[in-house]
Amino acid sequence: MTHRKILIITTNHSSYPGADAVGQARMGYDANTYIIRVPDPVMFPEDFYLNAFDKGIGGIIIMSSGSDCPYEGAYERLSKRVARVYEQMKAKGIAANRLKLTTICTVCRAAFLKEISEMQKAVASV
Template sequence: MASQATAYGQGKILILATESCAYPGADSVGQAHASYPPNTYILKVKAPVLFPERFYLDCFKKGISGIIVMSCGEECPYEGAYQAMARRLDDVYARMKEQGLDIRRLRLTAICTVCNRAFLNEVNQMNQIVQELGPPAAA
């Protein structure tokens, strides 16, 4: 167990996974007996657009090193939600830059219900970024 913690470091990765697409995609990764870094925490959400800008900045202040917003993309069952989410994250990126936070710590991606490889790729890429950047400076 100690070797896993050393290999993956201590940076926490939060995934906001939509209940209709990305969360079943994460579940399919488990069903396929694939693994991803243990520093990853998945939060099942109805629609990530419900989270205000401040949420992301507060997460970084509280020790989250990276956030992946996994949604249904253009196939979102809530009309206009994906576009609104993309606009919101553009605003968050601007605030992150103002606060000296590397914008690579936050990513929006579309994950389908059976996108095992895409899910694993996103998590592993974020893990590499988190290890490279270290913990976020106090925002």
């Protein structure tokens, strides 16, 4: 069975080290998962997400630092941006469960894997 691609956007200071901890512990996840490491996910405009879906990405997980973000106001801006993306997804008939904003810390291995597993289920019907 072929799985749709899952894009994970991680932060340099929290969620990427969490993903790295999963790898160092030799805890695996599906090969259809692609990780982008950025200073903070707030840098992506709304149309990035919609274009990704248009180009065949099955699901997107935005793993932010939440309120621990070192960039002032970034998480609040990101939350508002994602809310607007959800509205645009609804208008285009894209299921909301294909995009998730979550907080993952540097040692959150189980949570990291859980998010991927849940997204695998969400995109299975796409």
